[in-house]
Amino acid sequence: MGGDWKPKLTRTATRVAKYPSACSFWVGLAAALIASSAYGAEVPSYNRDVRPILSDRCFACHGPDSGKRAASLRLDTEEGAHELAIIAGDAEASELIGRVTTDDPDTQMPPVDSKKPRLSTREIDVLRRWIDAGAQYEPHWAYVPPIRNEPPAVRQNDWPRNEIDQFVLARLERAGLVPSAEADPATLVRRVYFDLTGLPPTPEQADEFIEDRTPGAYERLVDRLLASEAYGERMASWWFDLVRYANTVGYHGDQEHRITPYRDYVIKSFNENLPFDQFTIEQLAGDLLPNPTMWQRVASGYNRLLQTTHEGGAQDAEYRAKHNADRVRNVSETWLGASIGCAECHDHKFDPYSTEDFYSLGAIFADVDHWGSFEKVSKNTNPTERPPEMLAWTLPTYRSIVEVDAKIAELEESLDGTLVDGKWQDLRKQLMERQTDRVKLEGEFEPTMVTEAIEPRECRVLPRGNWMDQSGKVVTPGVPHFMTQIETDGRRVSRLDLARWLVSRQQPLTARVEVNRLWQRLFGAGLSKTVIDLGAQGEWPVNQELLDWLAIEFMESGWDVKHILKLMVTSAAYRQSSLPREELDAIDPENRLVARQSRFRLDAEEIRDNALAVSGLLVMQTGGGVSRPYQPAGYYAPLNFPEREYQPTLDREQFRRSVYVHWQRQFLHPWLLAFDAPTREECTAQRPISNTPSAALVLLNDPSFVEAARVLATKTLEATALSDAVRLERIWRRVVGRPAKIEEISLLQGLLEKHRAHYAARQSDAAALLRVGMTEADAQLNPAELAAWTSVCRALLNLNETISRN
Incomplete structure (x- = not known):
């Protein structure tokens, strides 16, 4: 890296040639300015227009990472940029303008060999205006505590239904847009059912x-x-993506681990509307609470959800380092929307997280693991060391116990006021029966991994993340240095301290992160689209005032998730039609301003649950065991240590909701993979949505969907004798959620006739189709007729409209 940059730089080629190592700054800045917004004659904002550009293109070499900073030029601070690169108030005298406007190939930025496009006239104008206005820096918006702004005044004041709408409408009016009409009732009811x-x-x-x-x-x-x-089950699937809940360990043999009571804890918490701050505290540190309840101890299983190994030859130090890094990544991404994991090997290149911050945060979890791997044999005995486990109840057992306890209390109260006679003998008998029931229920425990604190291990900075290099500095537990620190009066910072800090009013990220993700679930994209990263690489919110208002509302409501969701789904913005509008295509093609509702494909779990629901197969049972849907034979053949063969569930549990499906990290069910479900090896805040032939093939051929189609067809044919057209209309309404059009019925009628002819001529094909799944075909129905209607139902389950949220 070349010499030092000097203040008052000129724009001559000679001067530039003396500092070739600073070229990377100009490469990044010039290319990134392409993405900045001119906002007309308005002075460009550093946070809104400039920081995202500098972060994306420049901070890698001229940002927070001191180990990679080139030519002593720092652009993430006002002091560094103004000292060497920018003359505030004088764009023409600033080296920046000279570098991006010169035609000299030896000095121009971006360099010719960078393959980055030159700045356009508009982009250079934006840069000039920002510098001429003083090139003023601002603190990153996400690290500043949110302020509760009053909802803005709007012109169309008969449209808003609550404060959310005032923020949305004010933004639309500034852009010269009007909201869409309300969705028709059939569309709206289907939308809100799926969303909630x-x-x-x-x-x-x-x-x-x-x-x-x-x-x-x-x-x-x-x-x-x-x-x-069903609400708690729906919300749990979202949370499980974030905390990477799965039924297997992930590494090496990907063996199963015992954690299902944690799943039930999450479902129970959402259904009971446990405040999000308490939900956070119980998961990170339920074991550290005074006299923790069973569910609080179960919640601490969160610390066990990461990937581990049961390999005999695993190195403990290596896996302790892996676990440490995994926990830092997950906590920072789940609660802070921050990519602190990038600092494992070097200071963060875009945000002010240092390597020491990474290991200090990891040190908070130094009381969790004794071993790095969980296959260690004691010298004195032969038991296998595994993560700490406890016996816990699943939700069905827990609820049965609550009911029995209530009945026992009622009977005991009745006995206290009853004379010793025959109405007394009966009560005594009932009480003994209920007490016997409770003893039986107490035996229905299920083992689950939990956290039991050990003496904290020493934690060091690992140079470049190398677990074999123990030369780094010993660190004490703590949170990122530039954030409000945890005050402990000299006591070691614990997981409980961290959890309380995450949901404190002094910590500006958590509330923003969570309401941004709830918005994304209901509107298709977050107010900041980068729902996993609100740092410098993240997107400036399209409506920061609304995001901050929601964050404050969330905290002041007592971290009430249902309250925030109700505000969102009862807003006029949410109720809008999702039909496209031509005038929006040029102004807001991604619908970020919410001038209409969004349309997007359902999640993998919803697609299967929808098929089971419309067919009548769906079994609604909250909590309990794990369901294993049908799966291709031999799919687990590569799994070893031990070898295993997949066995599908062959009773009514087969048809339970997909939140209860076995989640094998290395070999995720093909239906889940086809519809973009994550393996849950890492935090996933937003699933991709792909459109592939594999997805269509799953809908047509996966036994779960074929069986659902056949059962739906059976119900249709078993109903009162009706015409084909009426039956087709009824199936369409059940599957798609709206009345069918004449041309749609006509197309289905043609498909039905085609398959009638096919199966009438090929009875063996009909028989093969009707054998799919574990439910038996109705022997009273004509096999060819049932097969033909099954084919029609398969086609309906494959419709884009069927698997789309509006």
């Missing part, structure tokens, strides 16, 4: 809402959905 429960409404449930014209009908529907058991 992950399931479709039945035709009867949809009709009940559509026909209810009384004031507050929609709000009452929202309350019912939020109070349903």
Whole structure:
């Protein structure tokens, strides 16, 4: 790296040639300015227009990472940039303008060999105006505590239904846009059912809402959905992506581990609307709470969700380092929307997280693991050392115990006031029966991994993340140095301290991160699109005032998740039609300003659950065991240590919701893979949405979907004898959620006739189709006719509209 940059630089080629090592700065800045917004004559904002550009293109060599900083030029601070690269108030005298405007190939930025495009006239103008206005820096918006702004005034004041709408509409009006009309009732009821429960409404449930014209009908529907058991299951799937919940260890043999009561804890917490701050504390440090309950200890299983190994030859130091890094990544991404994991090997290149910050945060978890791997044999005995486990109840058993305890208390109270006679003997008998029931239920424990604190290990900075290099500095537990610190009066910072800090009012990220993700679930994209990273590489929010208002509302509501969701889904913004509008294509093609609702494909779990629901196969049972759907034979053949053969569930548990499906990290079920579910090896805040032939083939051929189609066809044919057209209309309504059009019925009629002819001529094909799945075909129905209707139902389950949220 070349010499030092000097203040008052000129723009001559000679001067530039003396500092070739600074070229990377100009490469990044010039290319990144392509993405900046001119905002007309408005002075460009550093946070909104400039920081994302510098972060994306420049900070790698001229940012927070002192180990890679080139030519002593630092652009992430105002002091560094103004000292060497920018003359505030004088763009023409600043080296920056000279570098991006010169035609000299030896000095121009970006360099010719960088393959980066030159700046356009507009982009250079933006840069000039920012410098001429003083080139003022601002603290990164996400690290500044949110302020509760008053909802702005709007011109179309008859549209807003709550404060959310005032923020949305004010932003639309600034852009010269108007909101869309409200969605029709059939569309709206299907949307809100999927968003809050992950399931479709039945035709009867949809009709009940559509026909209810009384004031507050929609709000009452929202309350019912939020109070349903299905709500907690829907929210749990979202949370499991973040905390990488799975049923297997991930590394090496990918063996199973015992953690299902944690799954039930999460579902229970969402259904009971456990405040999010308490939800956070119990997972990170439930074992450190005074006299923790069973569920709080189960919650501490969060610390065990990471990938590990049972390999006999594993090095403990290596896996302790892996676990440490994994926990830092997950905590920072789940709660802070921060990529602190990047600092494992070097200071973060874009945000002010240092390597020492990474290991200090990891040191907070130094009381969790004794071994790095979990296959260590004691010298004195032969037991296998595994993560600490406890016996816990799953939700069904827990609820049965609650019911039995309530009955026992009632009977004991009745006995206290009853004379010793015959009405007494009966009560005594009932009490003994209930007490016997409770003893039986107490035996229905299930082992689950939990956290039991050990004496904290010494933690060091690992140079370049090398677990074999123990020469680094010993660190004490702590949070990133530039954030509000945890005060402990000299006591070691614990996991409980960290958890409370994450949900404190002094910590500006957690509330923003969580409401941004809830917005993304309901509107298709977050107010900041980068829902896993609110750092310098993240997107400036399209409506920061709204994001901050929601964050404050979340905290002041007592971290009430249901309250925030209700605010969002009852807003006029949420209720809008999702139909495209031509005038929006040029102004807001990604619908970031929410001038309409968004349309997107359902998650993998919802797609399967929808098929089971519309067919009538779905079994609603909250909590309990693990379901194993049908899977291709031999799919697990590569798994060893031990070898294993997949066995699908062959009772009614086969048809449970997908949140209960066995999650094998290395060999995720093909249906989940086809619809972009994550392996849950790392935190996933937003799933990709792909459109591949594999997805269509799954919908047509996966036994779960074929069986659902056949059962749906059976129900249709077993109903009162009707014409084909009426039957097709009813199936369409059940599957798609709206009345069919004449041309749609006509197409289905043609498909039905085609398959009738096929299966009438090929009875063996019909028999093979009807054998798929574990439910038996109705022997009273004509096999060729049932097979033909099954084919029609398979096609309906494959429709884009069927697997899309509006």
